[in-house]
Amino acid sequence: MFSISDNEEWIQIEIRQLQSFKTVAELNSFTKAAQTLQYSQASITAHIQQLEDEIGSPLFDRLGKQIQLTIMGKELYLHVVELLTVYSKIKHISSNDNTIKGEIRIGASESMTVYKLGSVISKYKKDYPEVTFSLINDNCMPLRDRLHSGELDIAITLEPKVNDPLLHTEIWSEEPLVFVGERNHSVKTIEEADGECIIFSANNCVLRQFFEGFLVENGISTYNHLEFSSMEAMKQCVVSGLGISLMPYLSVESLLREEKMKVVESSCENPMFYAQISYHKNKWLSKAHKKFLEMILEGN
Structure with a gap:
């Protein structure tokens, strides 16, 4: 949680509220945001309501089943993207430049996890024990959605060549x-x-x-x-x-x-499908992320 002082009034906002807001804004759906962040839809709705109460203005126009950002919501979105990027950097701060630590959130399709990633993950965890490592299995399209929403740092998929202008993608193997x-x-x-x-x-x-x-x-x-x-x-x-x-x-x-x-x-x-490694072009890569990418691509 952090606080903002404005004219002696304190606004208290939690990171998870901002993450929920960013995900809803990018997916244009409370339901999809709940699925992506693995929250209940009621939790997502509560996060947005709490944020709107703190900001003092609606962030979304509810038009039947459709939603869209208000003017205030569009302005807030730009700041939230910046803030969450800084927050990600803060989480990866190391007191020792030679120490690799932090958190990596990987998403992979089932085939990639079972047949190609096991040895890589095992070696990575052995070489960098201070890195917290999480792995989510899902299909290729949902994994890309999770990259766009910021839920995942890196996705490893098996599919035709990805052509997404917002993602940086490298081919691992044919x-x-x-x-x-x-x-x-x-x-x-x-x-x-x-x-x-x-x-x-x-x-x-x-x-x-x-x-x-x-x-x-x-x-x-x-x-x-x-x-x-x-x-x-x-x-x-x-x-x-x-x-x-x-x-x-x-x-x-x-x-x-x-x-x-x-x-x-x-x-x-x-x-022919291609094993591919993707991350968002605006994603800040920590040393832990870069070492993981290097370890995968060295195996080519």
Whole structure:
């Protein structure tokens, strides 16, 4: 909490209120802000109400289900961005220039966490034990939303090349995708899969959208499908013969080698996704952040 004196009146504002305000302003939604910050919607509403009470002016116009910043809200937003940037720097202050400490908030897709990040995180925590490290798993699009809102410092995703003007993104590695089915599945090519059960990831997953688009473009029905939020659950469904899916090769390599799955061929060239590291262009990077990025990219 900090206080501002103005004409002998004291305004007391908490950092979390400012973080909630900034997130609502950027996402244009109390509901999305609550999901992003992992607060209840009632808490977000209370934070904004408390801030409006302290400031003495509405910060948002509520237009039915739509919201937009008031003139006061727009002015406050600029100051809040500056203040939260300074607050982030303060949290990373080190009394010893040679000591790496502070906090890192990483977001990663499931495949990246399971198959590529484990060894990096283990080495990082061993080399820099004074850094507080948090990791959130989510799909690619929500992770980018969390970068924009400031909830995450760095996101590591597996998807087509990211083209977001507000994010700095580097490619970590190229990762091919493969169509897969149970080892004795009768379908030999994906073009023969019309009517077959399709195993999809969650609707807000880039892999799902890419796969669904491919099937529709090739005249393959998606009506008969199963949907899962977990890649591991999808893999077990394929192994059990419940359907055909599209997955990153790195996530099914061992199952293919053990002949528990087979590759379903395609007349098209195998699609390619990219493991990518992103952070907001306005994000101040501490020594802890920079060391983490260096450690990942050194592994290329």
